[in-house]
Amino acid sequence: MKSTLLKVERLYELFHDGRIPRLAEHEVHPNLEKGSRENYLYFTLPPTINFQRSSPAMWRAALATWEDPETNYVFFPEKVAEKKFEQVQKDLLRHKLALQQNKHPKIWTTISSAFHKLFGGDPRNLLEKGEYDAGRIISLIQIEHKEDFPYLRGPKMANYWIYILNQYTDARFKNLNAISIIPDTHVIQSSIKLGLVEEGAGPEAVSIVWKDLLHGSRISPIDMHPVLWNWSRNNFLPEV
Numbered sequence: 001m002k003s004t005l006l007k008v009e010r011l012y013e014l015f016h017d018g019r020i021p022r023l024a025e026h027e028v029h030p031n032l033e034k035g036s037r038e039n040y041l042y043f044t045l046p047p048t049i050n051f052q053r054s055s056p057a058m059w060r061a062a063l064a065t066w067e068d069p070e071t072n073y074v075f076f077p078e079k080v081a082e083k084k085f086e087q088v089q090k091d092l093l094r095h096k097l098a099l100q101q102n103k104h105p106k107i108w109t110t111i112s113s114a115f116h117k118l119f120g121g122d123p124r125n126l127l128e129k130g131e132y133d134a135g136r137i138i139s140l141i142q143i144e145h146k147e148d149f150p151y152l153r154g155p156k157m158a159n160y161w162i163y164i165l166n167q168y169t170d171a172r173f174k175n176l177n178a179i180s181i182i183p184d185t186h187v188i189q190s191s192i193k194l195g196l197v198e199e200g201a202g203p204e205a206v207s208i209v210w211k212d213l214l215h216g217s218r219i220s221p222i223d224m225h226p227v228l229w230n231w232s233r234n235n236f237l238p239e240v
Helices: 001-015 037-042 055-067 085-095 103-118 123-129 134-144 155-168 186-194 204-215 223-232
Strands: none
Touching: 001 204, 037 123, 055 085, 085 103, 085 155, 103 123, 123 134, 123 204, 123 223, 134 155, 186 204, 186 223, 204 223
């Protein structure tokens, strides 16, 4: 395992030295002020319906929905609260931000309502309640407010959400080691390539092995997500 950790540390260095190319960013966004409520909402609501679909296509649809003045309101919980469900449903489907006609809009409106009623329509208030501690925030949406945050509370998406906020907002989280690696296809394939898991390993097994491997190291599991994602997309080059 020590030799594998050395390979992982080497990959981390290669990525940050620019020797593993960063492929096109797929979380396209409207370049809002990082600390603004609008920016936090933009990077909070779309991830709630980012499942069983192409993530780059989802973010393109999110940007198109944001830029359309007739559908932009869906990003604001207080405005969603004023609309009938059928209208929100129609407008989420317009640019294919929602793909599942009923499930996606239901998730979106439920979470919008939770932010509106419980947190003043502002994700930053939820983060403040959790004292910007990644572990506490995940616990809040998975336990205390479990019924209010469908899908966002899931183990994969809860971690992805914190990761996205850490990347694209001005949030600076404590206890980032509490976030597991996001076991998407590229992370799983990289884990197999490194010999950490065997073919057919599931997301949970991948998350556990990375947590164990990096425990006590200078690298947190979530730090490795962009490294492995880009390494996989670059056909596992350079070799380590």
